[in-house]
Amino acid sequence: MARTATKIAPAAEVVTDADLPGLPAATVAANQLAVMHSKQEAAAQAIATEIGYEGSLTIGALEDEIRFYQRRTVESLLELGKRLLVLRELTPHGEFEKRVEFLGFSYRSAARFMQAAAKTAKSANLALLSTQVKSASAFLELVTHDDDVLENLKDIDDIDRMSAGELRNAIRSLQGDLEAKDAVLDKTQKKLTNLQVQLKKKVVADTDWPDALEPVSDQVAAAGRKIAQAISELETCRITLFEVAQDIPEEQRPKYEAALAHIAEVYEQALSRAEAGLTKERTTFDKSLGAYAPEAA
Structure with a gap:
């Protein structure tokens, strides 16, 4: 009778870290990459929520939708800007400008679209105007101005038919009116001084206080416009600096970036002074006039 051959299973080969010296480092790198991706996705989700974007959060889908919205109507301009903002958060550092160029437009244009989407999400006035203005270039003109x-x-009745140039002229006219109003308000300072004297003398005559205090209300509103205008001017300066940087030759970039260090220092000082002043005024307001604010009631 023939004997049945005995099959012997091969011994299992055990692989240790010593056999693959690069394995621990590769594991650490993979973990770091996973953490980085997680942070990028969280940042993208945050900016998507802030600007009201509810679409896909993948790079491929975002690029496809960006191409779709490149028709340049106001609505598509804003949708394009939203997707660029989210794409920027998902893109590794240093690659966003290349992706923008690959999509077929300049970084300067992308920056304007992103600014428009971000500002429209925060301004009820700009959101309303986005439904009235038909020209994309005219709407981009609006984005650079403050809420006043x-x-x-x-x-304006015919704003939907205005070109960018006509809208610019209308804005200049309005700004001139506001400046003239502020000049008139400055002249009310003497009236305010007289009112202060009356208050200190405890004038208790039957006074129509809403009308008597109207100069104070107007002066406060004018001060608020000046603060908003100053912030808008700072924002414009910052955006302009980076728009200019896109056209600077590589050999000039080191000198330009060195100059930016000085401007950044001046910018930081301006912000610090403004923040300190506003913090002090906010604290004083909360402890005094804030007690009469509608929220407190």
């Missing part, structure tokens, strides 16, 4: 100007523009 936008508040007056939304009541």
